[in-house]
Amino acid sequence: MSDSAFGGAEPSAVFPDWSPYHDLEAAARAYLRDPDVALEALDGVLRGASVLGFTLERFVNEVNGVWQEAVVCDGHRLLLWHGEDVPEDDGPAGSMTSSLRVVPVSTVTEVGCRQRMCRTPSGRVRVDSIDVYMLLSSMDEGAVPGEDGSMQARHDALRFGKTLDDGGPGQIARLREFAQVVASAIGQPVR
Known part of the structure; x- marks a missing residue:
């Protein structure tokens, strides 16, 4: 899209970091x-x-x-x-x-958080990416083929991810924090 009435300029593939802002x-x-x-x-x-x-x-x-x-x-x-x-x-x-x-x-039945970690040459462990999912009690609008070929319903899920290239360490930490907030709201801490 060339000239957006909402942004006024060509969209950039690199965006400012929002993670320092807690508001x-x-x-x-x-x-x-x-x-x-x-x-x-x-x-x-x-x-x-x-x-x-x-x-x-x-x-x-x-x-x-x-x-x-x-x-x-x-x-x-x-x-x-x-x-x-x-x-x-x-x-x-x-x-x-x-x-x-x-x-x-109350419809969130499960919160999962998966982090990919790497050891740096100095031996420090660094989180390279995070994937968070929130399984909902509602059913997904689409059905998926089951093993027997019949269409199977599945639960709706929300998925979020951040990497060092897409967001950096600050946004990775903030997404982990967000997952913990939601998990504590449903009474299940993220491990």
């Missing part, structure tokens, strides 16, 4: 291309509730342009805002979608 608004303004759109959608649901943790994601998609996400936990709900540029064939130039999904924390 959602400051982090969103530092990292998201469209922070006002995201914050307005989230504030409409938060309505003054405390933000216990959050994670942010943004990348450039070869087809659509910028894809961005903010996920917030207030202890009772997960609020997932997602903004995405619309391909030029699907709308006027500069169009984007903005969507919000609210998931009760």
Whole structure:
């Protein structure tokens, strides 16, 4: 996408680091291309509730342009805002979608956190990447083929990831922190 009405410039593949900001608004303004759109959608649901943790994601998609996400936990709900540029064939130039999904924390049945660790030449252990999943009690809209060829339903899941190249050590640590916040809200610590 060339000139977005929302960002005003060609999207960059390298984005500022949001991890030093522990305030959602400051982090969103530092990292998201469209922070006002995201914050307005989230504030409409938060309505003054405390933000216990959050994670942010943004990348450039070869087809659509910028894809961005903010996920917030207030202890009772997960609020997932997602903004995405619309391909030029699907709308006027500069169009984007903005969507919000609210998931009760009570529907999170499992939180998993997998870290890939490497030992540096000095012997120090370093986390190179983190993958977090949150299994929900709701069912996924799509079915998958089972071993017998029949279509099997599966539970919905939320997945988040950060690497040294995509986010760096600060965002890896913040995603781990976010997983711990959600896990403690459902009563199960992340190990």
